[in-house]
Amino acid sequence: MPRFSSSLRGMKREFDSLTTTQLIFVLFILIFFLLIPVFSILYKAFIFQGHLSIQQFEQTFSNPDMIKYPPNLQFFKIMHRYRFEVLPNGSRILVPLTTLVIGAEGPDFGYIFNSIFVSTCVMIFASIIGTIAAFIMARYNFPGKNVFRVLLFIPLLATPFVNAYVIGKVLGEGGLLNYVLRHVLHAPFTVVISGLPAVILIQTLSFFPIVYMNVLSSIINIDPSLEEQAENLGAHGFKLFRTITFPLSLPGLAAGATLVFVFSMEDLGAPIGLAGAFGDGLHNKLMSFYVYTQFQQAFSLEQVSPSAYVVALIMLMIAVVAFMIIKKYVSLRQYAMLAKGGRWSPRVRKLGPLGILAVYAFMLPLVVVSCFPQIGVVVLALTNWATSGAVPTSFTLEYMQALVTKPDVVTAIRNSVTYAGLAILITIILGTSAAYIVIRRKIPGRDIIDVMTTIPIVIPGIIVAVGYLIFFGSVFFKTFMDPFINPGALLVFTYTVRRSPFLTRSVVAGLQQTHVSLEEAAMNLGASRVKTFFSIVIPLISANVIGGAILSFVYMMNEVSTSLLLGAHNPAQGPITFLMSQVIYSTGTVGAVSIAAALGVLLMVLQITAISLSNYILKQRVAFLGV
Amino acid sequence: MVTVRLDNVVKTFGKVVAVDHVTLTINHGEFFSFLGPSGCGKTTTLRVIAGLEWCDSGRIFFDDQDVTDLPPYKRNTGMVFQNYALWPHMTVFDNIAYGLKIRKLPKDEIRRRVKEVLELVKLSGMENRYPTQLSGGQQQRVALARALVVEPRVLLLDEPLSNLDAKLRIEMREEIKKIQKKLGITTIYVTHDQEEAMVISDRIAVLNQGKVMQVGTPRELYRRPRNLFVATFLGRYTIFRGKVSEVDPSQVVTVKTGSLVIKGMPPAPDIKVREGDEVVIIIRPHSFKLIPPAKPHNVIEGIIDWVSYIGPYFEIRVKASGVDFLLNVDPETPVRIGERIKAYVSVEETMVFPISATKDMAYMQELK
Numbered sequence: 001m002p003r004f005s006s007s008l009r010g011m012k013r014e015f016d017s018l019t020t021t022q023l024i025f026v027l028f029i030l031i032f033f034l035l036i037p038v039f040s041i042l043y044k045a046f047i048f049q050g051h052l053s054i055q056q057f058e059q060t061f062s063n064p065d066m067i068k069y070p071p072n073l074q075f076f077k078i079m080h081r082y083r084f085e086v087l088p089n090g091s092r093i094l095v096p097l098t099t100l101v102i103g104a105e106g107p108d109f110g111y112i113f114n115s116i117f118v119s120t121c122v123m124i125f126a127s128i129i130g131t132i133a134a135f136i137m138a139r140y141n142f143p144g145k146n147v148f149r150v151l152l153f154i155p156l157l158a159t160p161f162v163n164a165y166v167i168g169k170v171l172g173e174g175g176l177l178n179y180v181l182r183h184v185l186h187a188p189f190t191v192v193i194s195g196l197p198a199v200i201l202i203q204t205l206s207f208f209p210i211v212y213m214n215v216l217s218s219i220i221n222i223d224p225s226l227e228e229q230a231e232n233l234g235a236h237g238f239k240l241f242r243t244i245t246f247p248l249s250l251p252g253l254a255a256g257a258t259l260v261f262v263f264s265m266e267d268l269g270a271p272i273g274l275a276g277a278f279g280d281g282l283h284n285k286l287m288s289f290y291v292y293t294q295f296q297q298a299f300s301l302e303q304v305s306p307s308a309y310v311v312a313l314i315m316l317m318i319a320v321v322a323f324m325i326i327k328k329y330v331s332l333r334q335y336a337m338l339a340k341g342g343r344w345s346p347r348v349r350k351l352g353p354l355g356i357l358a359v360y361a362f363m364l365p366l367v368v369v370s371c372f373p374q375i376g377v378v379v380l381a382l383t384n385w386a387t388s389g390a391v392p393t394s395f396t397l398e399y400m401q402a403l404v405t406k407p408d409v410v411t412a413i414r415n416s417v418t419y420a421g422l423a424i425l426i427t428i429i430l431g432t433s434a435a436y437i438v439i440r441r442k443i444p445g446r447d448i449i450d451v452m453t454t455i456p457i458v459i460p461g462i463i464v465a466v467g468y469l470i471f472f473g474s475v476f477f478k479t480f481m482d483p484f485i486n487p488g489a490l491l492v493f494t495y496t497v498r499r500s501p502f503l504t505r506s507v508v509a510g511l512q513q514t515h516v517s518l519e520e521a522a523m524n525l526g527a528s529r530v531k532t533f534f535s536i537v538i539p540l541i542s543a544n545v546i547g548g549a550i551l552s553f554v555y556m557m558n559e560v561s562t563s564l565l566l567g568a569h570n571p572a573q574g575p576i577t578f579l580m581s582q583v584i585y586s587t588g589t590v591g592a593v594s595i596a597a598a599l600g601v602l603l604m605v606l607q608i609t610a611i612s613l614s615n616y617i618l619k620q621r622v623a624f625l626g627v
Numbered sequence: 628m629v630t631v632r633l634d635n636v637v638k639t640f641g642k643v644v645a646v647d648h649v650t651l652t653i654n655h656g657e658f659f660s661f662l663g664p665s666g667c668g669k670t671t672t673l674r675v676i677a678g679l680e681w682c683d684s685g686r687i688f689f690d691d692q693d694v695t696d697l698p699p700y701k702r703n704t705g706m707v708f709q710n711y712a713l714w715p716h717m718t719v720f721d722n723i724a725y726g727l728k729i730r731k732l733p734k735d736e737i738r739r740r741v742k743e744v745l746e747l748v749k750l751s752g753m754e755n756r757y758p759t760q761l762s763g764g765q766q767q768r769v770a771l772a773r774a775l776v777v778e779p780r781v782l783l784l785d786e787p788l789s790n791l792d793a794k795l796r797i798e799m800r801e802e803i804k805k806i807q808k809k810l811g812i813t814t815i816y817v818t819h820d821q822e823e824a825m826v827i828s829d830r831i832a833v834l835n836q837g838k839v840m841q842v843g844t845p846r847e848l849y850r851r852p853r854n855l856f857v858a859t860f861l862g863r864y865t866i867f868r869g870k871v872s873e874v875d876p877s878q879v880v881t882v883k884t885g886s887l888v889i890k891g892m893p894p895a896p897d898i899k900v901r902e903g904d905e906v907v908i909i910i911r912p913h914s915f916k917l918i919p920p921a922k923p924h925n926v927i928e929g930i931i932d933w934v935s936y937i938g939p940y941f942e943i944r945v946k947a948s949g950v951d952f953l954l955n956v957d958p959e960t961p962v963r964i965g966e967r968i969k970a971y972v973s974v975e976e977t978m979v980f981p982i983s984a985t986k987d988m989a990y991m992q993e994l995k
């Protein structure tokens with residue numbers, strides 16, 4: 001009994017005015033703008049005509065579009081055709097042509113299993129490539145290593161849709177690949193890759209660095225003496241890797257692989273970009289794209305097929321399971337963004353000529369292919385590649401100029417900056433408050449706050465957007481907060497909720513590095529908690545707040561899913577990524593794709609600047625996720 | 628300046644009882660130390676007094692005011708943290724002026740008082756430096772100045788010297804003591820260094836596992852430890868077990884251990900032993916004399932086993948009747964390993980402790 005009353009007394013002391021204010025703010029934002037919207041999907045999926053029912057599930061699962069049984073497993077097809085060719089003298093002749101068509105007709109398992117198939121493949125391929133790259137980078141020295149280190153990060157620079165479009169353009173009928181095959185190699189056949197294999201290719205190329213980063217930081221943090229001990233006992237080479245190094249880096253691999261799975265599942269960039277290059281096809285027969293089209297075209301919730309809620313719920317469940325897997329292996333906080341490198345392992349070996357050759361044979365093709373989309377985006381923005389066929393023929397600044405002259409482009413940029421600017425203000429308050437509560441206050445339920453501020457990393461943006469459309473679209477019907485009328489106001493909050501983990505984690509790291517006695521000294525001298533917070537805590541963690549805010553800001557600027565789903569309901573309020581998706585997907589006017597590429601270049605420049613800036617401010621290598 | 632009173636204070640962290648029913652009174656202007664091994668609850672007790680931890684039960688009073696439920700910023704204590712906790716983003720001046728600014732003093736007043744306190748800690752002219760530009764000793768002084776400048780009711784120091792080198796520690800502890808006497812401020816000092824506590828304190832509380840083992844002046848604690856823990860924690864000693872063969876009315880106890888028969892007394896009149904009890908004998912090394920004293924005494928005779936030159940005296944080990952004795956002898960006395968020696972120790976200085984409680988038994992095992 002005295003224990004109980006004393007803990008009550010303790011509780012009263014923990015809830016001073018600062019903590020109470022912070023807690024109320026954090027809970028308000030998280031509950032109102034994350035929990036309730038996300039849970040309303042649950043409601044929509046299980047309530048059919050006012051009753052609790054699983055009828056919508058039955059309908060969805062029996063729909064052959066959703067689950068195709070038996071699946072179409074025709075991975076490729078060989079086509080024999082004739083086509084015209086222009087001879088140097090200007091005459092045209094008909095020549096026979098064999099084309100290997102991959103992915104256009106199959107595999108097709110229906111929306112649900114297409115997504116799972118793609119995500120699984122991407123996860124496996126990204127894990128293999130990422131782990132090998134991480135092991136090479138962590139353990140060997142070879143000429144040009146620092147160049148590779150930078151190049152391995154380039155695929156993470158998000159250029160939504162355009163990177164996929166570029167690959168589509170390369171892999172297509174008249175693309176660069178076939179240009180090389182026919183005119184350089186004079187091969188008697190051509191290859192066209194589209195459909196799910198193309199999605200897998202694009203996503204693997206852009207997501208493997210996530211595995212690479214996580215495994216790398218795991219390997220670097222392995223105590224060298226563990227490996228030395230094993231060597232001392234006679235293990236070496238591959239055996240050492242298999243028995244010691246690899247098992248010890250498993251947490252990093254598990255976290256990285258799971259993140260890749262979730263990012264692949266929620267990705268809209270690849271399906272929309274490929275649809276821009278090839279038109280609609282199997283490459284957009286994915287859960288993410290299904291939900292996107294359902295909600296993007298709807299003028300009200302009534303027009304949405306009930307299956308869309310079911311599919312959204314499936315995606316949410318997968319994300320939550322993924323989150324639990326990551327939690328089990330590693331505390332996400334380590335992997336959210338600040339994989340602190342710094343201590344490069346002393347166990348780095350110099351390679352002999354043969355070894356260097358082997359490393360180059362793996363790394364060179366990898367970086368060339370994986371950086372290609374980003375290079376392609378720049379080329380697309382600065383040349384006439386969009387209309388010139390397989391290779392660009394002339395340089396132009398016309399599209400870059402459009403960024404400041406074309407009214408709808410200018411509006412989109414202004415929208416993005418406005419939303420991200422407002423969101424970052426809320427994020428700063430939310431993130432510092434949440435981090436302070438989680439690290440410094442002993443109140444019940446702070447673990448829940450910890451989870452709620454971290455979990456948005458894995459919750460698909462589509463889910464957040466759908467949740468907003470359901471909740472705000474019905475409860476705030478025809479008001480300022482109705483996403484069907486005024487999506488801009490809500491985008492501020494989706495940006496806040498989705499991107500605040502970057503700032504929160506950065507502040508958490510800052511607080512963990514500042515000794516609590518610095519705060520206690522101030523309180524001892526008579527400063528209240530509020531005074532202590534503003535005069536001591538804030539100045540001490542300002543670098544972390546600013547560094548985290550810069551990163552969050554950039555990721556708000558290139559946020560895709562909610563920008564698309566909410567933005568669609570009032571194009572005048574659409575942000576940059578929404579405009580990019582529109583011009584890529586409809587590819588109507590000539591030059592539009594190039595303008596999207598110019599916007600992609602703008603985003604890349606922003607990201608590079610922000611990451612360098614925040615590295616400089618935080619004085620450490622910041623690993624980041626291009627979510 | 629206040630009297631600090633702890634009344635049955637308990638503080639637990641999960642299963643660990645860090646402060647276990649502590650009742651203490653610290654007087655006006657007193658220099659009071661908490662002494663004890665690592666993890667015994669010294670820091671926690673200090674933090675409870677400062678209000679940085681709240682206690683599970685018990686009360687804390689500053690004079691007659693019950694401060695148990697006051698938050699730290701309303702208690703007006705001045706705390707010096709073990710790691711100094713100087714704010715890296717503020718200059719020395721701003722660090723020290725912080726508490727005064729909180730108290731909304733006028734600018735001139737703040738400047739004057741910071742100047743005064745800097746003189747007091749001998750740091751004049753360092754106002755504009757940042758903490759990282761100071762040596763460890765200087766940082767320590769800034770921390771002290773910052774705590775003192777607000778004229779706290781109690782000064783709380785948590786191992787303030789533990790980060791300094793041996794020479795500086797001795798200098799600083801004298802300086803802290805001088806400043807304390809000059810200001811006459813009630814001071815509570817936490818340390819695990821018994822010599823430091825002995826030199827600096829008016830009174831000491833010896834703590835073990837959250838409990839107060841004994842409170843007293845350094846001399847009392849050394850001469851008249853009330854229990855085995857205090858006796859063995861402070862200073863060096865000869866220790867051995869025996870069985871009581873006789874207790875006479877004046878409390879002189881005759882103890883037998885093997886072939887050795889020795890007479891001693893419990894260190895306090897209320898510590899009782901009876902015939903047949905298992906006891907522990909503790910003798911301080913400087914209690915041994917080589918010339919027979921006038922008072923009734925024990926004689927030990929044995930072979931010198933080990934000699935070490937400490938400086939002001941020799942410390943020698945003597946094996947006699949199967950017991951290892953530790954003696955201090957005058958450096959003028961010629962002593963050599965292997966020689967026979969005869970030494971005398973008075974009955975009062977032969978301390979007898981009963982080992983009735985099983986806890987004492989366990990403790991004896993630990994000492995072995």
Ligand SMILES: Nc1ncnc2c1ncn2[C@@H]1O[C@H](COP(=O)(O)OP(=O)(O)OP(=O)(O)O)[C@@H](O)[C@H]1O
Nearest residue numbers: 640643644645664665666667668669670671672819
């Ligand atoms: N915040 C805390 N959470 C859990 N246990 C704690 C906490 N603070 C102290 N303890 C425990 O309480 C006991 C007393 O700790 P305290 O810091 O008071 O010891 P101390 O006497 O100051 O030791 P030292 O000389 O090593 O500083 C220890 O067992 C310690 O592990």
Ligand SMILES: [Mg+2]
Nearest residue numbers: 669670671786
């Ligand atoms: Mg301590």
